[in-house]
Amino acid sequence: MLPSMGDPAGLLLASVDNAHFTRAVSALKFGNTFKTTERSRYPLTIKALQNIDLLSDGIILDVGASDGVGSLDAIKSLPHSQYFVTDLNTSIKHIEDGGKHYFFDSSGQCILISSQRFVWYKDLHNAIWPFKQLACEAFSGAPTVNQLPCKTINLFNSEIIHRSGVTVQNHNLFEPWGGAKPSLIIAANILNRSYFTDKELTRAISRLIKNLKGDGYLAIVDSRKQERASLFCVTAGKLELLDSINGGAETQALTLSITL
Numbered sequence: 001m002l003p004s005m006g007d008p009a010g011l012l013l014a015s016v017d018n019a020h021f022t023r024a025v026s027a028l029k030f031g032n033t034f035k036t037t038e039r040s041r042y043p044l045t046i047k048a049l050q051n052i053d054l055l056s057d058g059i060i061l062d063v064g065a066s067d068g069v070g071s072l073d074a075i076k077s078l079p080h081s082q083y084f085v086t087d088l089n090t091s092i093k094h095i096e097d098g099g100k101h102y103f104f105d106s107s108g109q110c111i112l113i114s115s116q117r118f119v120w121y122k123d124l125h126n127a128i129w130p131f132k133q134l135a136c137e138a139f140s141g142a143p144t145v146n147q148l149p150c151k152t153i154n155l156f157n158s159e160i161i162h163r164s165g166v167t168v169q170n171h172n173l174f175e176p177w178g179g180a181k182p183s184l185i186i187a188a189n190i191l192n193r194s195y196f197t198d199k200e201l202t203r204a205i206s207r208l209i210k211n212l213k214g215d216g217y218l219a220i221v222d223s224r225k226q227e228r229a230s231l232f233c234v235t236a237g238k239l240e241l242l243d244s245i246n247g248g249a250e251t252q253a254l255t256l257s258i259t260l
């Protein structure tokens, strides 16, 4: 129960502007990952990426991109023919009932409830009395997606959806990428130890490397506080560290220990 967080009910306004849309999306939490994002979140990484030899006919794949506004700098300043803005959680279902907004993930589980005064997250083990009890009551009283009229809301920002050369897509970064092979993959503020175990991180990063078009680049960014990033290059089946910003991403050593 975090009354001071952004209110996801902003997603329901037909007239919501792009900035408020991003704030509303940023308040959502699926499982243990927030969709927090903002513009110009990793300028040093963008600068480093401008120094590599990306081709104008190349593909860029951005994973865990939330509503996509964090990708705008890369879209505007890096050469590419197609830029894929992807995320695992690309829509949310909504029901309004009794003055409360209920939000559901793709499996139909209620993940968040908001009212005029509160936002309840399904994070009950971290909640303290009396909020834990209030949240439990709110979630146990939630309708199911089949019970009442339910609306599906897209979670990509319209500023991204309507850009030429940009494709928004649902994609789980643990899965093989089925589209055209990218020469650069960007993973910003997702591959870190607050979300995944080292075993999961190794599996995810190995998958990203396999998804690259032969020789290519992988940028792993963590800019939740200070911007830290690692830029890797895969050439002739070998992974090398090209650049390290402010000591590198927290998975830098783990990534370098992966055998291709």
Ligand SMILES: C[S@@+](CC[C@H](N)C(=O)[O-])C[C@H]1O[C@@H](n2cnc3c(N)ncnc32)[C@H](O)[C@@H]1O
Pocket: 030, 033, 034, 035, 036, 037, 038, 041, 063, 064, 065, 066, 067, 070, 086, 087, 088, 089, 171, 172, 173, 174, 187, 188, 189, 190
């Ligand atoms: C903290 S946001 C980062 C957004 C953006 N990259 C940025 O730096 O501003 C993390 C995003 O990763 C997404 N995510 C979580 N698990 C994922 C997975 N397995 N595959 C792809 N995206 C995932 C979440 O839905 C969320 O939108």
